[in-house]
Amino acid sequence: MKHLLAAILLGVPFVALPVAADAPVYLDPSYSPVERAADLAARMTLPEKASQMNSSQSAAIPRLGIAAYGWWNEAGHGVAREGTRNGGGPPTLINTTSYPVDLSLGSTWNPDLIYREATLISDETREIFRNNTLDLSLYSPTVNLARDPRWGRNDEAFSEDPLLTAALAGQFVNGLQGQTPSGETQNGYLKTIATIKHFAANNSEFNRVNGSSDMDERTLREYYTAQFRDLIRNSSPGSIMSAYNRVNGIPAPASVHLNDTLARQTFGFGGYFTSDCDAVYEIQAGHHWQPANAAAPLDQFGRTAYAQSAGEDLNCNAGYKDGKNYGNTIPAAVAQHITTDTGIYNENDVDVSLVRLLTARIATGEFDAEAQVPWVAAARARLAPGTWTNADTNAAVTETPERLAMAREVAGESTVLLKNDRGLLPLRVPATGAYRVAVIGTYANPPTMYLGGYSSIQGSAGVAKSVTTYAGVRAAVLAANPDATVDYLPASDPAAAAGYDVVIVHAGTDDTTAREAHDRADLALPGGQAELIAQVVAANPRTVVYLETVGQVDLPPGVPAVLWSSYNGQQKGAALADVLTGAVNPSGHLPFTWYADLAQLPPIGDYAIRPTATTLGRTYQYFTGDVTYPFGHGLSYTRFRYGNVRVDRHRVDADGTILVSADVTNVGRTTGADVAQLYVRTPAAADRPKQRLAGFRKITLRPGQTSQVTFRVSVPSLAYFDEAAGRYRVDPGRYELRVADSSAGRGSRANVAVTGTLHAVPEVVTPRPVAVGDAALGISQRVVFGTGSRIDPQLTVSLTDETLAGYRTLGDSTPLPAGMRVRYTSNRPDVVSADLVALQPGVATVTATVDYRGRTARGTFVVLVRG
Numbered sequence: 001m002k003h004l005l006a007a008i009l010l011g012v013p014f015v016a017l018p019v020a021a022d023a024p025v026y027l028d029p030s031y032s033p034v035e036r037a038a039d040l041a042a043r044m045t046l047p048e049k050a051s052q053m054n055s056s057q058s059a060a061i062p063r064l065g066i067a068a069y070g071w072w073n074e075a076g077h078g079v080a081r082e083g084t085r086n087g088g089g090p091p092t093l094i095n096t097t098s099y100p101v102d103l104s105l106g107s108t109w110n111p112d113l114i115y116r117e118a119t120l121i122s123d124e125t126r127e128i129f130r131n132n133t134l135d136l137s138l139y140s141p142t143v144n145l146a147r148d149p150r151w152g153r154n155d156e157a158f159s160e161d162p163l164l165t166a167a168l169a170g171q172f173v174n175g176l177q178g179q180t181p182s183g184e185t186q187n188g189y190l191k192t193i194a195t196i197k198h199f200a201a202n203n204s205e206f207n208r209v210n211g212s213s214d215m216d217e218r219t220l221r222e223y224y225t226a227q228f229r230d231l232i233r234n235s236s237p238g239s240i241m242s243a244y245n246r247v248n249g250i251p252a253p254a255s256v257h258l259n260d261t262l263a264r265q266t267f268g269f270g271g272y273f274t275s276d277c278d279a280v281y282e283i284q285a286g287h288h289w290q291p292a293n294a295a296a297p298l299d300q301f302g303r304t305a306y307a308q309s310a311g312e313d314l315n316c317n318a319g320y321k322d323g324k325n326y327g328n329t330i331p332a333a334v335a336q337h338i339t340t341d342t343g344i345y346n347e348n349d350v351d352v353s354l355v356r357l358l359t360a361r362i363a364t365g366e367f368d369a370e371a372q373v374p375w376v377a378a379a380r381a382r383l384a385p386g387t388w389t390n391a392d393t394n395a396a397v398t399e400t401p402e403r404l405a406m407a408r409e410v411a412g413e414s415t416v417l418l419k420n421d422r423g424l425l426p427l428r429v430p431a432t433g434a435y436r437v438a439v440i441g442t443y444a445n446p447p448t449m450y451l452g453g454y455s456s457i458q459g460s461a462g463v464a465k466s467v468t469t470y471a472g473v474r475a476a477v478l479a480a481n482p483d484a485t486v487d488y489l490p491a492s493d494p495a496a497a498a499g500y501d502v503v504i505v506h507a508g509t510d511d512t513t514a515r516e517a518h519d520r521a522d523l524a525l526p527g528g529q530a531e532l533i534a535q536v537v538a539a540n541p542r543t544v545v546y547l548e549t550v551g552q553v554d555l556p557p558g559v560p561a562v563l564w565s566s567y568n569g570q571q572k573g574a575a576l577a578d579v580l581t582g583a584v585n586p587s588g589h590l591p592f593t594w595y596a597d598l599a600q601l602p603p604i605g606d607y608a609i610r611p612t613a614t615t616l617g618r619t620y621q622y623f624t625g626d627v628t629y630p631f632g633h634g635l636s637y638t639r640f641r642y643g644n645v646r647v648d649r650h651r652v653d654a655d656g657t658i659l660v661s662a663d664v665t666n667v668g669r670t671t672g673a674d675v676a677q678l679y680v681r682t683p684a685a686a687d688r689p690k691q692r693l694a695g696f697r698k699i700t701l702r703p704g705q706t707s708q709v710t711f712r713v714s715v716p717s718l719a720y721f722d723e724a725a726g727r728y729r730v731d732p733g734r735y736e737l738r739v740a741d742s743s744a745g746r747g748s749r750a751n752v753a754v755t756g757t758l759h760a761v762p763e764v765v766t767p768r769p770v771a772v773g774d775a776a777l778g779i780s781q782r783v784v785f786g787t788g789s790r791i792d793p794q795l796t797v798s799l800t801d802e803t804l805a806g807y808r809t810l811g812d813s814t815p816l817p818a819g820m821r822v823r824y825t826s827n828r829p830d831v832v833s834a835d836l837v838a839l840q841p842g843v844a845t846v847t848a849t850v851d852y853r854g855r856t857a858r859g860t861f862v863v864l865v866r867g
Contacts, residue, residue, distance in 0.1 A: 025843055026358075027065075029368055035843045036367070037358035038783050038864040040064065041351055049347075049354050050330035053308075055274060056318035057086045058357075059327070069134055069361065071274065072316055075176065075192075076140040076156060077101045077569065078407075079125040080456040082390075083135050089277070089318045095396035095462040096124060097403040101452040102142060102169075103551065103566035104414035106158035106591030107634070109675040110698050111171040111181070113410060118175025120406055122191045124398050126379035128388045133376060136364045137193045138176060139241060139274075140454075143169045143227050144203050146551065146592045147618050149523055150604050152205035152514040154551040155452055155566045159591035160619045160631065162223060163693050166230035169196065173235040178375060183235045187374045189365045190238060197241030198276055200225050200258055204604045205519045209320065210286030212246035215607045218721040220247070221262075221802070223609050229267045238271040238360050242312060244279045244286070251287050253279045254303070256341050256809060259311035265796045265804055268764035272356035273312050277319030280307045285322065293339060300324040305338040305345035309780075313353035337778075343810040344778030351783045355862070392459030399465045404571055411568040411575030416588035417635040421560040424544060426582030426637055427502055429477055435484040436500045437477050440536060441529070443548060444506035445470035445488050452567035453516055465570065469506045469546065472573025476581050494535035503540045504580065505533055508548040523554045523598050530556050546576060552594045564590075582637060587673035587698065589634035589742065593620050593627055600625040610687050620743040621689035630744035632677050632693075638668030638703070642676070645739050645748040653756045654730035658713045662739035662748055666701035673700040676709045676739055680718060683733030683754075688720060691743060709739070715754055716800060727801040730758055760799035762820075762850045765859030768794040768807060769846075780810040784864045791836040791863065795822065797850055820852040831865055838865040 025031050025039035041049065043064060051059035055071035070083020072090050078098045081090035099121070105114050129135050143165055146157035158165040174183055178191025201213035201224040215224070231237055240263060243252040252258055253275045263269040283289050283303040290297040291306060298306060304315075304326060317325035330350060338345045365373030388394055417425065429435055439445070445468050449458070458466055467475075474486040489496050497503045507529040514520045524530065534556040537543045544561040547553060548568060555562065565588065568575060578584035595601060600623075602608070602615040611617035616624045620631035641664070648659040664676050678695040682688045695711035718735070719728035732755055740747025768781050772790040785791065794807040797816060805820070807813045816822070824846055826832045831842035847860050 026362070027367060029372070031843065032845060033362040034355065034359045034862050035845060036362050037355045038843055038862050040358050041354045042784055042864050042866070046331050046334065046347055046350065049350050051327050052354055052357060053314055053326040053330065055277070055314055055316040056083055056088060056090070065367070067134055071137040071314055072277065072318060073135050073138050074140060074454045075121050075125060075138040076142065076454050077452060078456060079121055079128065080454050082129055084130065087318065091390065093128070093456045094390055094392055094459050095394050095399060096128065096456040097399045097407060098451045098455050098458065098570040099407045100411050100414050100565070100569040101155045101567045102158050103146065103155045103591065104568055105168060105172070105410065106164065107416050107565065107588040108410065108413045109164070109589050109591070109696055110413060111167050113413060114168050115171035115175045115181050117406055117410055118172045120403050122176045122178060123379070123382070124403065125192050126375050127383040127398055132379045132385060133364070133366045133370070133373070137195065137239060137360065139195045139197065140176070141169050141172045141194070141196065142198070143196045143231065144198055145223065145227065147203055147609070148601060148604050149552040149592070149595065150520045151203055152519040153453070153516055154514070160593060161591070161693050162226035162230070164591060164696070165227040166234070169227065170231050170235040173231060173237045177238065179235070189373055189375060190360070190363045191375045193238035193360050193364065195239035195241050195274060196228060196231055196237045198243035199228055199240050199252065199263065200243060201247055201607055202243035202245050203607070205517050207245070207605060208517070209244045209282055211605065212249055213607045214248050217723050219607070219609050221721045225262060228263070232263070232267045232269045236270070239274055240269060240271065241274050241276055242279060244276050244282055246287060251279070251283045251289050253312045254283055254289070254306040254310045256310045261804070261808065264311065265766045265808070266764065266798045266802055268798070272314060272353070272360060274314040275307065275312050275316045277316035278321045280304065280312065280315050281320055281322055281324070283307060285320070291341065293341070300329050301333040301336055302338055304329040305333045306340045308353055309340045309342045309345050309349045313356050339778070341809070343780035346779060348779055348782035348784070352781050355783050392461055394461070396461035396465055399462060404465055407569045408571035408575045408578070411565065411572050412578045412584040414565050414568060414588050415576065415579045415586050416564045416590055417586040418562040418564050418629055418633070419559070420635055424542060424561040425580065427580050429480040429484065429581060431481055432483055433481070435477070435481050437473065437484065437486045438489050438497050438500040438503045439470045439473055439486065439506070440489045440491060440494070440497060440503060440532070441506035442491060442527070443508040444468065449570065449572070450510040450567060451570060453511065458570060462570070467571055467573035469504070469573045469576055472575070472577035473504060473580065476577035476583070480581065491532050494532055495539050497536050497543070498539040500540060501542065503536055503543045505536055505543060505545045506548065507533060507545060509550045509553065514550040519604060523552055525553050530554065533559060544580065548572065551592065585637045585670060585672040587634065587636060587675070589632050589675045590629055591631070593623060593631045594629035594633070596626045596628050621692050630742045632675070632742035633744070634675070634742070636672045636674060638666055638670040638672040640674045640701070640741060641665045641667045642739055642741065642745070642747045645737065645750045647737065647750045647752055649752070651753045651755065652715055654715055654732070654754060655756070655759045656715050658715065658737070658752055660711045660713060660737050660739070660750070661708055663706050663708055664699060664701065665706040666703055669703050671700065671702050673698055674741055677741065677743070678711045678713070679738045679740065679743060680713065681736040681738070682718060683731050683735065685731050688731070694718070713737070716758055719758065719801070721802070727760070727803045728758065729801070730754060732756070758801050759853065760801040760803060761853045761855035762797055762857035763800045764798040765848055765850050765857045766796040766798070767848050767859050767861040768796070769861045769863065770794060775810060778810070783862065784866055785838040787838055787840060787865055787867050789838040791832070791838065793824070793836065793846070793848055793861065795848055795859070797857070817852065820850060823849050825849070832863045838863060841865050841867045
């Protein structure tokens with residue numbers, strides 16, 4: 001693996017400047033971040049360790065040179081909050097760049113664009129956060145799937161589809177962390193730490209804190225966690241936030257199955273887990289959870305022990321709080337020797353979590369000379385350190401022309417042309433003479449623009465750099481024709497729209513309609529906006545409706561032209577004007593299904609995806625009813641033709657790969673971009689998807705131009721999870737591959753016959769070292785070993801069909817498969833030998849190399865040896 005986090009785990013040191021000969025290991029960059037973290041953790045008392053495991057804030061330890069650190073910071077669509085407050089939520093930032101929200105990013109279908117935006121967000125974060133080195137843990141992005149239009153946080157999702165979500169959010173993670181688009185390190189340091197959230201199945205607000213998301217294991221793996229799996233493997237996010245809810249009855253923060261079996265052992269996650277705020281508290285207060293091996297529901301010490309030993313490394317302690325947190329309960333919980341799902345809770349559990357947290361901080365360069373950390377030098381070159389203040393007096397200095405241009409570009413590319421009857425768009429503004437445009441709607445010219453949840457505040461300086469719909473349309477039309485008239489009309493008089501050449505109605509939703517903790521009961525536009533639209537259309541058939549909403553909404557019939565986006569950032573008005581006038585040819589495509597009727601859907605608290613005798617299923621993969629607009633739909637001012645689909649083979653083994661090519665031609669008169677989407681239909685079998693997205697590519701073509709698009713499809717990626725066997729299997733038979741412009745597009749297709757079965761080989765190796773004899777004491781993991789200890793690595797090997805071999809949890813292991821070979825190497829054999837004996841004080845990284853069926857996989861662990 002080439003990813004930065006993998007390099008950290010493999011014990012790869014960063015290129016270092018000289019350090020003092022007597023410098024402790026944790027200050028010596030010639031050691032890897034995880035080795036340094038182990039050394040630093042070992043220097044702390046248990047209360048000091050506990051003090052580092054609260055989000056808001058972890059405490060300063062002056063004797064070790066550790067600063068107070070705020071872990072809860074927000075940057076979902078622009079850096080918006082920094083955790084500078086101890087004991088409370090992070091203050092909202094003033095005058096930082098506000099970009100379109102995730103759902104708008106989803107409609108771009110453009111990973112490169114998202115990478116460029118996230119890069120600018122992390123640049124701005126480094127510029128304004130304390131000392132350019134602190135509080136660099138960002139609770140972003142949200143990667144839960146938009147599987148129901150009523151969900152209150154659909155605007156924070158990228159898509160209803162796991163593959164599309166992982167592809168787009170993966171580039172958001174890469175941009176935030178300062179990695180290349182392929183997930184590789186650029187300079188040896190993390191720029192910021194991305195947190196993908198909420199793990200898992202946190203998709204309904206009415207019961208998000210204390211409800212249970214219930215489903216079978218197949219649905220959990222194939223749908224609700226698939227995007228997390230792909231993000232972990234392709235972009236190595238530094239952090240995962242667990243969810244508030246239970247999954248199949250077990251609170252997510254304390255779920256060994258979610259946090260350990262799936263995320264770490266199966267998917268290969270190597271970062272730290274943070275709770276949602278205060279999800280650990282809710283184990284007791286909301287869920288009243290009594291584990292199967294507990295005599296009573298958990299108290300404040302039990303919830304700490306169960307969560308932290310299950311892998312919940314950080315306690316976000318500034319939400320629904322009762323004053324009890326990791327910082328003030330860990331020492332007492334350790335003293336009580338609480339039996340949890342992983343053993344007897346003890347200080348070794350604390351060490352493992354603390355090392356993960358400190359590794360992340362060290363990897364950002366916090367403990368290194370500032371001149372050595374390129375992200376610090378670059379930030380200070382752009383903005384003098386100490387000159388930015390969180391007040392309107394900062395003059396919105398970080399809202400630079402480059403960032404505002406990016407916000408405008410993303411907003412324009414996210415806009416979806418749903419409908420364009422009679423070719424009403426683009427507007428044909430004459431160069432001279434009378435031309436009258438009316439703009440209507442409270443969202444078109446508000447005193448304060450709604451920018452989505454977790455947005456920064458735009459003070460007067462930020463407002464001056466923002467553009468409303470009315471301002472953007474007026475500027476664009478008058479630039480094209482100085483003789484034109486652009487009026488903002490009150491919604492109270494729709495009949496006044498009758499005499500205009502074109503009318504633009506901006507309708508929308510905001511946090512009074514849907515938000516965190518509040519789902520929608522229906523899909524109606526709030527505040528009589530549907531009636532307004534109908535009245536305006538009746539008065540003037542040359543009406544364009546722009547919907548800026550949390551997701552799907554009901555729209556009255558008869559509207560000739562409809563544009564949609566989600567909350568589109570502070571440059572939304574300029575971007576919309578670009579699309580209306582044709583300066584930007586719309587290329588957005590829906591990242592979700594626009595259902596024909598809400599009555600087609602099961603209750604929002606029903607987490608099943610596949611259809612049943614009484615339900616039609618969810619998402620384009622399974623939904624069997626009619627839709628208004630299909631997943632992937634989006635029109636252009638030009639037209640595209642798909643044809644000549646071909647495959648490199650018509651017969652392939654279950655372990656094989658297929659190359660699929662198709663021709664896309666712009667058959668219109670305008671240069672435009674379209675999204676070529678590859679869908680795969682599996683052989684007829686019980687409960688399989690009707691189709692699923694297997695690849696996509698956004699291409700720009702001139703009029704008459706034809707381009708070939710090529711997709712590489714791994715047949716194992718088309719497998720299904722067989723619950724009875726506990727593994728993924730590939731259905732044999734004929735697979736249809738179709739390249740089209742939406743999930744309902746006819747496109748062009750080819751067939752491939754798949755034969756054979758999956759040949760499972762090693763994918764992830766996860767060591768969980770203990771000293772020989774620890775198991776009898778209830779100790780299931782440790783970092784610190786005594787001199788002379790013999791080390792049991794407790795290896796778990798995950799194969800490519802997601803079966804696990806070896807150690808699972810204390811008292812639950814299976815033999816490694818016959819023929820699987822394991823060997824160990826130590827980077828400091830004088831500290832830890834290759835035969836796993838702790839020889840003398842120091843720190844070493846041990847690599848376990850697993851060979852099986854011609855495939856090699858590796859995992860590492862760090863050992864801190866004390867005399």
